[in-house]
């Protein structure tokens with residue numbers, strides 16, 4: 001089973017109509033539109049990406065959904081955007097997703113970086129409602145990917161010490177490639 005499908009299973013189990021959900025790396029909008037389809041017209045979706053093209057693709061995907069939620073689609077660095085959202089939405093978001101790395105088919109230099117990812121993750125932990133779900137997928141095959149995944153693993157360890165439940169999924173690969181990893185964290 002692909003990590004995306006595992007992540008979507010968690011989202012399907014977590015989210016319900018009317019919830020607020022946040023996609024911190026909107027990309028082509030697959031996770032945003034998946035969450036939008038669940039939270040529906042009474043829900044609130046916030047999707048962020050550094051690249052305007054990604055937000056355009058995400059908007060197109062979301063607009064194809066019949067019961068469109070209220071949507072805030074932001075071209076922004078998630079480390080800054082999530083910090084700003086804390087004043088309005090602290091502890092109100094049911095699920096937050098991060099899909100780290102670069103947008104397939106676009107400029108690979110525009111990729112998530114450990115420092116801003118950790119800043120965004122800290123803000124995400126404040127935005128999540130009690131018992132909310134944080135999903136982080138990291139790809140480790142590209143330049144910088146393994147370093148970023150290592151930084152996220154350490155951060156996950158620190159929230160686990162603070163009482164969060166943290167599990168991870170790694171597909172078994174036989175090709176010698178370093179597999180991606182999905183963390184599933186909950187502020188129990």
Ligand SMILES: C[S@@+](CC[C@H](N)C(=O)[O-])C[C@H]1O[C@@H](n2cnc3c(N)ncnc32)[C@H](O)[C@@H]1O
Nearest residue numbers: 025027028029030031049050077078099103112
């Ligand atoms: C692997 S892609 C996300 C794929 C997406 N989940 C989807 O469904 O298509 C990673 C995305 O993170 C974005 N990104 C990189 N650094 C960012 C940052 N600091 N703030 C916000 N987005 C960022 C990239 O532009 C890229 O679109």
